[in-house]
Amino acid sequence: MFRSLLVLVIAATSNLAAADVRGKWSGTMEANGSRIGVVVTLNQRGQELSGSVTTSDDTKPAPIEMAEIQGNTVTFEVHDDANRIVKFRLALTDGLMRGEISVGGRVTKVVLSPASDAGFYPIAGGLSSPPVLLKRVEPGYTEEARAARVQGTVVLQVEIDPGGKVATTHIAVIRSLGLGLDEKAIEAVKQWKFKPATRNGTPVTAKATIEVNFRQ
Numbered sequence: 001m002f003r004s005l006l007v008l009v010i011a012a013t014s015n016l017a018a019a020d021v022r023g024k025w026s027g028t029m030e031a032n033g034s035r036i037g038v039v040v041t042l043n044q045r046g047q048e049l050s051g052s053v054t055t056s057d058d059t060k061p062a063p064i065e066m067a068e069i070q071g072n073t074v075t076f077e078v079h080d081d082a083n084r085i086v087k088f089r090l091a092l093t094d095g096l097m098r099g100e101i102s103v104g105g106r107v108t109k110v111v112l113s114p115a116s117d118a119g120f121y122p123i124a125g126g127l128s129s130p131p132v133l134l135k136r137v138e139p140g141y142t143e144e145a146r147a148a149r150v151q152g153t154v155v156l157q158v159e160i161d162p163g164g165k166v167a168t169t170h171i172a173v174i175r176s177l178g179l180g181l182d183e184k185a186i187e188a189v190k191q192w193k194f195k196p197a198t199r200n201g202t203p204v205t206a207k208a209t210i211e212v213n214f215r216q
Contacts (some may be wrong), residue, residue: 019072019092020044025112028129029055029101037130037197040088040097040112042074053078053086064088073099131160131206135193139212142180146216152177154185154212162203164194177214185212 025040041061042051049069052061067076072092080086080103090099090112097112155175159167168190173182189210197206 019069021049021069021072021074021092021097023114025097025114026130026132027097027110027112029108029110038101038110038112039130040090044069049074049076051076053088055080062086129198131164131197131208132195133192134164134195135191137188137191139181139184139188139214141214141216142184145177145179145181145214148179149216150177150179150181151215152181152213154182154214156185156189156210156212158189158208158210159205160194160196160208161205162196164196164203166190166192166194167205174209181214185214188212 021042022044023042025042027038029038037055039054040051041053042049042064047069049064049067051064051067053064054061062078062080064076064078067074069075074088074090074092074097076088078086078088084103086101086103088099088101090097090110095114097110099110101108101110153175154173154177157172157174159170161167166189171186171189173186176182189212192210196203198204
């Protein structure tokens with residue numbers, strides 16, 4: 001009887017539907033005595049997870065490894081720039097990803113919120129907090145792109161100044177769609193407003209990569 005009960009419990013647990021954790025999640029974590037920004041990007045297909053982690057101290061995104069999802073709980077690992085294993089354990093509750101990040105025996109509590117389509121990295125030194133999108137303006141379509149039924153994503157690299165504005169002289173197209181959509185993306189992003197990045201409590205300029213999506 002007890003064996004049968006155990007089998008039923010295991011079967012019920014394995015059939016728990018995985019929560020939808022797709023998207024970008026941003027927050028801050030403690031590292032070397034300071035707070036740094038972290039963005040977790042998760043791609044999900046049923047029980048399968050892939051994605052990457054970017055921090056304001058990293059030079060490039062780190063792909064996630066050993067990813068698992070059970071119900072609303074996600075676990076995975078990444079290798080940081082120093083090739084250390086960083087372990088994440090996060091649970092989706094009330095629209096936030098809450099949990100902990102451990103590296104080298106140190107454990108940091110973290111709360112991640114849904115992020116804008118903006119990644120980040122600092123001009124120089126570590127950031128205490130990354131830029132946070134406050135106002136977003138959606139891009140328009142060109143007639144040529146609409147007629148050609150073009151869809152996709154324009155990726156821009158920008159600088160966000162200490163006032164939270166996109167510096168109009170520092171915008172570069174990293175991924176192009178053409179047919180005037182690059183220009184439409186730039187036109188929209190110039191109107192975006194951010195809470196600026198900070199270092200030790202002082203607003204600073206930070207670079208960001210921004211994805212602008214076009215869908216018909």
